[in-house]
Structures are given as C-alpha cells and as structure tokens.
C-alpha cells in the first residue's frame with residue numbers, strides 16, 4: 001500500500017472517529033458513504049495504471065471473461081417434490097451453506113465488515129499474519145482482534161509475515177518459522193489456531209510445505225475452487241476418490257485436510273475490471289452453484305469465500321483485484337440472509353480420517369454431510385466452469 005492509500009485510509013478512519021463523536025454508528029457511515037460512492041465510474045479501465053494486486057491475489061488466477069456473464073440466474077433447485085409439505089421434509093430439503101473468511105488482518109474488516117456481519121448474526125473466520133499486526137494503521141491491532149474473538153469470530157493462522165512459502169523451500173528454518181511459529185505467536189496472544197491459511201494460496205501442492213503444515217495444524221485452507229466438496233469428489237478434472245492427503249501413487253490430492261479449497265473474488269481479471277453490480281451477479285451465481293449437490297438434506301458441497309480489504313473509495317477498488325466495496329459486501333450479506341443461507345465458521349469443518357471426508361460440526365440444527373464415496377462422481381451434475 002502506498003502513501004496515498006494510507007492517507008486515504010487514515011482520512012476514512014478520522015471521518016469515522018468524528019462521526020462516532022456525533023453519535024452515528026460506523027455502519028451508517030459505511031452505508032451512507034458507499035451509497036454516495038456508487039455514482040463513480042465502476043467500469044473504469046485499469047489500463048491507465050497497473051493494478052496493485054493485494055497480497056492474496058493468486059498470480060496465475062485466470063477467469064474466462066466470457067463465462068462471467070453466463071450465470072446471472074441461479075440454477076434451479078433439484079428437489080423433486082414441489083408440494084408445500086416438502087419444505088419440512090428433510091429428504092427434500094435444500095440446505096445452503098457458506099463459510100466466510102477474511103485474510104491478512106485488514107483494519108477495514110473490523111471497521112466495515114463486522115458491523116454488517118453483526119446485523120445478521122453472521123460469524124466469520126479471520127486469518128492473521130501474526131508479525132504484521134499493528135505495524136501500520138491499515139492492519140488491525142491486538143485489541144481489534146480481541147473484539148472479533150469476543151464476538152465469537154474464528155481467529156486462525158496466516159504465517160508470520162505473509163510469506164510466499166514456495167520461495168522458502170531452501171530454508172527449512174524459515175518455513176518452520178512462518179508455518180509453525182505463527183501458531184505459537186498467536187498462542188502468545190491467547191489464540192488457539194488449529195487451521196492454517198496459505199498466503200497467496202502458495203504451497204498447498206508442495207509435499208515439503210504440506211508436511212510442515214501437517215506437523216503444526218489440523219487443517220489448512222488455500223484457493224481456488226468455487227465449491228468445497230465434503231467428500232473431495234467432484235472437482236473438475238480431478239480423479240481423487242476421497243479426501244486422503246496423498247493418492248495411492250503418492251501424489252498430493254487436490255483437496256485434502258491440508259488443502260481445503262476456498263475462493264477469493266477477484267474483480268479484475270483478463271484485463272477487465274468488473275463493476276460491483278457485475279460482481280454481485282457473479283456472487284449470486286456462485287453461492288447457488290451448490291444447490292445441485294445438496295438436494296437430499298445432506299451437504300455435498302458449499303462455497304468458502306475469502307475477502308481481503310474493504311473500501312468506500314472507488315479508486316482503491318479499481319486498483320486492487322481483491323478489494324470489495326463496503327456497499328457490495330453489504331449487498332452480498334443481505335442476499336445470503338434473505339435467501340436462507342446458513343453461514344458457518346471454518347472451524348466448524350471437521351475431518352474424519354477413517355471415512356477420509358469432511359463433516360460439519362456444532363451446527364444448530366445439525367447439518368449432515370455427504371462423506372462416503374457412494375455418491376459417485378457421475379451422479380454429480382457437471383460443475384459450473386467458473387473457476
């Protein structure tokens with residue numbers, strides 16, 4: 001982040017402080033600011049200035065831009081019983097689940113996202129790079145993170161310095177520091193963090209890195225898949241038959257307990273900067289893409305979405321692919337609420353090493369998952385082509 005952005009951010013914080021003194025909540029500020037900023041040019045080309053990609057932007061992320069407009073409408077539910085009684089019949093019930101992650105410890109997540117989450121009672125998982133916190137005004141402080149935890153948010157580990165793990169393969173000590181010591185660093189602040197998040201989604205396909213992650217953590221999360229399959233069957237072009245870490249021929253499986261698949265929403269891709277309304281349509285499609293897999297009262301797939309920075313400033317939006325506007329985030333959360341999605345924490349994902357499958361825990365009411373391979377891949381409908 002350059003100086004200009006820091007200044008902008010500080011001005012925003014200053015504005016909130018002033019408004020707080022005047023008795024207006026940060027959410028009101030956020031909503032009023034975002035509604036006024038919606039008149040800016042959403043679709044400004046990013047060609048005039050090279051976009052500064054956020055830390056978690058996947059370097060090789062590609063979206064077929066022609067597919068981005070194909071999924072404006074959600075696919076139809078596959079429930080076969082349209083009768084009113086079917087809504088209380090678990091055999092026909094369509095459960096819709098999502099998990100919300102926030103990476104990197106941006107202050108904006110506390111200032112802007114949390115009040116919106118609070119409106120709906122939603123809880124989220126925050127991945128924290130321990131050594132970076134409180135080192136700049138746009139990162140959260142430890143009291144900030146305590147506020148999240150005290151409201152039952154999930155705090156997890158995201159290395160010490162947001163390291164690019166695949167660049168550290170020649171240094172086992174550095175890998176151990178970034179991966180292992182980050183859990184100790186968070187423990188020193190009072191947080192037990194059994195889940196690890198790979199910065200920039202780098203390293204989850206490398207056995208050296210995964211073996212160190214496995215030494216310190218129960219689970220780990222990376223990108224980039226629009227849906228996470230509870231039995232790890234159904235990823236496009238993937239042949240794994242369960243969620244074991246390694247396949248029979250000794251290769252790392254695409255999805256496993258150290259490779260939980262999430263997705264960030266990048267609005268800049270293939271040279272195009274998608275506007276917030278365009279991103280909302282993509283969000284709706286992606287959230288509903290789980291429906292065909294969850295039609296028997298059991299969860300077979302669901303999206304894990306990862307957010308980064310939030311802003312009311314359209315210039316900041318235009319310059320960082322993973323930055324979302326506050327008003328778009330509010331619109332997305334309202335959509336989830338109005339359409340009956342259940343929001344779970346990532347730490348409600350459990351792994352069964354006997355069945356080699358994931359399950360959902362501590363959900364009230366309980367949610368049953370499809371864990372066995374009895375659901376053959378051929379029984380699953382084709383996955384949307386969006387990555």
Ligand SMILES: [Zn+2]
Pocket residue numbers: 055056103104158162198199200
């Ligand atoms: Zn990150």
